[in-house]
Amino acid sequence: MKKKINVAMIGYQFMGRAHSNAWRQVSRFFDTPFEPVMKVVCGRQEEGVRQAADTLGWQEHATSWEQVVARKDVDIVDVCTPGDSHMAISVAAAENKKVVFCEKPLANTLPEAQKMLDAVKKAGVIHMICHNYRRVPAVALARQLIQDGKIGQIYHYRGTYLQDWIVKPDFPRVWRLEKSKAGSGALGDLSSHSVDLARMLVGEIAEVAGFLKTFISERPLPDGKGKGKVDVDDAALSMVKFQDGAIGTIESTRFALGRKNYNRFEINGSKGSIAFNLERLNELELYVDEGKDSAWKTILVTEPHHPYVAGWWPPGHIIGYEHTFIHTVLDLLKAVQEQKVPSPNFEDGVRNQKVLDAHERAAASGRWEKVL
Amino acid sequence: MKKKINVAMIGYQFMGRAHSNAWRQVSRFFDTPFEPVMKVVCGRQEEGVRQAADTLGWQEHATSWEQVVARKDVDIVDVCTPGDSHMAISVAAAENKKVVFCEKPLANTLPEAQKMLDAVKKAGVIHMICHNYRRVPAVALARQLIQDGKIGQIYHYRGTYLQDWIVKPDFPRVWRLEKSKAGSGALGDLSSHSVDLARMLVGEIAEVAGFLKTFISERPLPDGKGKGKVDVDDAALSMVKFQDGAIGTIESTRFALGRKNYNRFEINGSKGSIAFNLERLNELELYVDEGKDSAWKTILVTEPHHPYVAGWWPPGHIIGYEHTFIHTVLDLLKAVQEQKVPSPNFEDGVRNQKVLDAHERAAASGRWEKVL
Amino acid sequence: MKKKINVAMIGYQFMGRAHSNAWRQVSRFFDTPFEPVMKVVCGRQEEGVRQAADTLGWQEHATSWEQVVARKDVDIVDVCTPGDSHMAISVAAAENKKVVFCEKPLANTLPEAQKMLDAVKKAGVIHMICHNYRRVPAVALARQLIQDGKIGQIYHYRGTYLQDWIVKPDFPRVWRLEKSKAGSGALGDLSSHSVDLARMLVGEIAEVAGFLKTFISERPLPDGKGKGKVDVDDAALSMVKFQDGAIGTIESTRFALGRKNYNRFEINGSKGSIAFNLERLNELELYVDEGKDSAWKTILVTEPHHPYVAGWWPPGHIIGYEHTFIHTVLDLLKAVQEQKVPSPNFEDGVRNQKVLDAHERAAASGRWEKVL
């Protein structure tokens, strides 16, 4: 009989749905060391969280995260709230010796992120940040190929994360467009993903030249009563220098009509190139210098020898977006079993934030800024 | 509190995994009229079915389908066994007044299929055949577009279903390559899907010219002891005439290296064309005659207004293979609520089988054969 | 100083433009054994042919092909007229000991084609049929790969040639829709290309099951005065068996909206697969079984080591449709120098016609028909 492990999830919106699904599904498809029990979901609004518990399949619901993180029958605290509450919840969870699993970005500011890292280290608990795109099979395969030296020394990283949901001027000023709640706009929401992939696939970023642009600075308020200021970026462009000599561009925007979730990167090295696009997440494009036989390959990443795929379906039967969360909690459960801190963790969260911080400083100074 | 409905599943291999997932997930993402309860899974091997119950999340396991289909606490019988037992189980389930949900092909022979249809009609129960590809959002969208007249009168259907898993001569003579168990090879396994899509999207097929080819007629036995005869087709090619004047080609093979699950169709009409490929199941290609603005569109079928998508994720966040089963049981549950027989049902299963039967007769006669 | 060779071209419409360009360009890009001189263009209408000579760059024009093919200062007769005059011109050219270069299809009927072959053989002259798609670099590369054994024993050929120029019912009944002038419709115009590629890439076809369909049987006459009957096929579908055991489908139509010049084939063998689409003629898709590294490659066929490419531009600088004619006359000039009959020649023309003939017989009989 498999050991059980109790999970509490704080927050239950978009990310809460994706995380709930991961906890529900992981042991149905993978040989996990623990059977996760979806113990309790927590949110501020009684009625909302009650319904969420029902729909998403949690045994209980609660409205006080302070009480939840202190419960003895909770082993893992999964933080899915907006960024402004990540620190308080995660620190408290760590102090209660829970495994802490936190959505990205780690926090809205670098100092907050640093405090979170300090807390989990001090408490000696397992911690993980949910940069789920690392565990797209095609992305994990890209990493393997790079680590196996298939593309050689890396020269270029070219990351774009393009969406289009706020192009229309009458789209309302939702909380994601408020700096006090969201921290930043495309930068923290989208570029942070590209930065994470860059760090995983290429290495640490040393310097950033970047700027931030808000195309539409005032929008109707969600309640229909007047207009409100947009004080976050609609688009974030940057050039980066990696510590090891590679160079890159990282660009994100919410103003690219037709691009729905276009998280794309291309990497060029001395022996080959790799390209990926999240809208076709089951495919990886690979070019390896093989002399006269060289050509771009489109790898359909659905073979049993590809990362995570053996848990799923036969070749050619594709998977989707939510599977990446399942792979993430799978590796978290394994890490708990082995009592090792997995990747990416709060250390990665802090480093990521340092790059975004350098971007913001560069946007202000008009100069290259070092990553601290 | 949602009404519960109890499901029993007979068989627990590949299809059993996909069906189990559908029953588990459907109410987590869609507003179903019932909450399905995964009551009991049934298989012949005690140990295997016990483990399957555990892994796939069924409350109980059993080894006698005869007993299971007679249980009072079972509302739906889901038949996932190989084709040679579909008839016996389905007929018994119908006689016990259960909702019968059966994997495709309906049976291994046309007479068996006909008996199954007779049984569910006589019993007056709800019945459905699991041609899950009808409920790929892109395919459902294709149907909408056709029904809305967007591509006009249909002239051509071009369906290919290509796989490559038995190209190597040392691939063993598994049960799917034995006529006594599988009924046929590529014909029943793959062409049946293309025929179902043709029937849904274009209409009834009137005549077939077809042939069947076995490239490798002897293979190593799975137990390693000698060789065995392959008496099913490796590839099935056909030309078809639809009742309404459209014409088509339907081709399936297990000998197309590089094609893993390449279920593709193209339809050409008087006003436009549609193309689809299961390996990129989130996309639909559409060409509509718009004068000088005409061009092929690649629709990323992930918008909330697309069929079934509102239950899932935001635009650009793709779904995968198993979702099509979830959509299928969703519609089955709705049909049970409304007490209406859904599509595709056993009638469709029989008609499908009649087309395959005409193909086999044509292969034998070397002539066009009418669909009976 | 390069030897000159004098060319006379009979006919000056669409194909005349493409052939003229080939004669003009070939020595500018390739090291030809002869410098072709565009001596005389011949057509029935004095004014039309005079203008064509001027626009296309021929030194003289003429209205009697009988006189032209007898001129002592003509070395090569290039036949670009509609199919119903191919025989008379080619036979006369052969009797006058000219090199004969003839557009496809060789003739409108098999007996005519046979007479043409007899004539060039009897005269002992060099002859070639212009199946220009053999000399698309990607197609020539496909052939090399097959001959090098890269895809192993061939199991499947899947050829489609789709166009859409007569979908609208008010498109006029032009000469290509009259059997007396064009011989057939999609069959001779489009399927003949697919058959030629099948013969080059796979081998000889032994049997054909085919049918012909006319969707719109009456159309406005070009002069606007009433309607005329369409007595050729709008679409031609077939299944074929090759002599060596491979099987195939060959389908052509003028009723596939959105497909402009979609001459596509896919070949599946025991070691790999190849796919090509004329609308992207600079690319070849290749899948070779390489174990875990297997994936579809998209070869950009613009490298100097690819067939014919060294004469053109650096890698990544693509070429177009008319270049295939240049490659064809290049090889014809080389054949003249070496006094060897090139491929494809009138023998190929006859064999091609035999396959089309079997298709027509199968359409009439409703049975498989042997290629004679």
Added chain:
Amino acid sequence: MKKKINVAMIGYQFMGRAHSNAWRQVSRFFDTPFEPVMKVVCGRQEEGVRQAADTLGWQEHATSWEQVVARKDVDIVDVCTPGDSHMAISVAAAENKKVVFCEKPLANTLPEAQKMLDAVKKAGVIHMICHNYRRVPAVALARQLIQDGKIGQIYHYRGTYLQDWIVKPDFPRVWRLEKSKAGSGALGDLSSHSVDLARMLVGEIAEVAGFLKTFISERPLPDGKGKGKVDVDDAALSMVKFQDGAIGTIESTRFALGRKNYNRFEINGSKGSIAFNLERLNELELYVDEGKDSAWKTILVTEPHHPYVAGWWPPGHIIGYEHTFIHTVLDLLKAVQEQKVPSPNFEDGVRNQKVLDAHERAAASGRWEKVL
């Protein structure tokens, strides 16, 4: 009888071949106001230029450009030499009242470019710079769509020009890698194209943040005797701000393995998006916000109503790289007829150079720099 116009071409290498072809072909496919006569080709090496005249089809050859530009029987001087001699030849040609047609970049430095512009203005002659990619039909169509307001106000320009010909460290230090001859590396060679397209499609660039990177700073000398320094950039990255509020990234490199001639841009506006890739130059990707019908279109730019296409072949018959030069000289001939300075001209050449100059200053200062 069409008026003749005499052309002299200075330089006869890669660009000389492309320009010669343009002069030879333009009147064969388009209704030009003049019939260009390929009068004389000029180069420094007697033997080389003699052979070039023969191969490329020029009536005469010469070795003194000073004499050629002064010939009375020369109407147009076509400058195809490396950038360091553009100024001297163009200024002399202008002083001799010739039409001046100059390859890009206009010169190796901004002051030289300015002198050239001054000279043609003072002489009052027609002048044009050969940015041939403006006249790819798909690019010209993109411009039409933008001018027609189809994509609305432009927010983003994303231009990359990627090649891979010097990735290998043993590739020799050719003249293009010497600053004294080539002026710069990827910047002048590749980014200049992206800048030209940005200026044509979006508007004038106001500010640039850019840097330049040389990955391999020493290479074998072409003569095999030792090594030489590479003092130009291998890659040039930049962020740009347009005068009208749009923002962009422009990146070029010779270190992107697998990218042969990957001149790609994407433009996002308030109503739609456009994307193009030179390796598939017959296609344009277009997304227009049409509500629920919105989707990316792949326009096959081969219809007679598309720019320049009517001169070529039927729909679906693609064209290639060299056709863009033919379209360019077509428009130059029309401009000569109308006595109007065409676009792009030396003014455009100077403005382009100003952007590259700002890029170089930004690379040195580490700051944003204004375009002067």
